[in-house]
Amino acid sequence: MAEEGQMNYKMLALIVVLVIIITGVASFTFFTYFSVSSDDKNNEKEITSIEDIRPTYNAGDYTVNISNNNQINFVRASIVFELESTEMVKELDKRSAQIRDRIISTLRAQNEEILKEPGANTIKKIVKDKVNEILISGKITNVWFTELVVQ
Structure with a gap:
């Protein structure tokens, strides 16, 4: 047991x-x-x-004198566009002179509040809308400032 x-x-x-x-x-x-x-x-x-992340296009560097503003003398910006498709690159290359003119005119026409806004969202939207007005093959979906100096 x-x-x-x-x-x-x-x-x-x-x-x-x-x-x-x-x-x-x-x-x-x-x-x-x-x-x-x-x-x-x-x-x-x-x-x-x-x-x-969509295709991007380097729109170039811009140094622009500001018109009708006593405190800001110039803006220096480097701009990159986000595109709907890669096919748009050909059109952007063809229209580079028109795009540069639109961006320069847009930057020159801005006031101090818009240019010094944190995040620069207003100026980005304005630039995007102005450039999209002349595009045929697609639209720019986003604008990035890789450099933005306001003096």
Whole structure:
């Protein structure tokens, strides 16, 4: 009988150890699976945001005297356009003189509040609208100032 009691304790100890091992393996698998799948979702979101970037076009550098303003003498800007498609690059190259003229006229006509606005959102919208007026094959979706100096 003493052997049967020891046998039951050994069997019980073996079952407890197996349950602990199985629980550990199941927990490890569960957490590994869900942590990898959430990383995949984050990577998919990053890839989507990278794919959302459209083609760009460097519209050039501009140094413009400001008309009708006593405090600001000039604006220096470097402008980049975000385009709907790459096919628009040919049209922008053809119309580069017209685009430069529109941008220069637009910058010259602005007042101090618009030019010194944080983020320059108003002037970006104005430049985008003025240039889009002359485009045929598509539209500019965004305007970025890579340099904007107002003095």
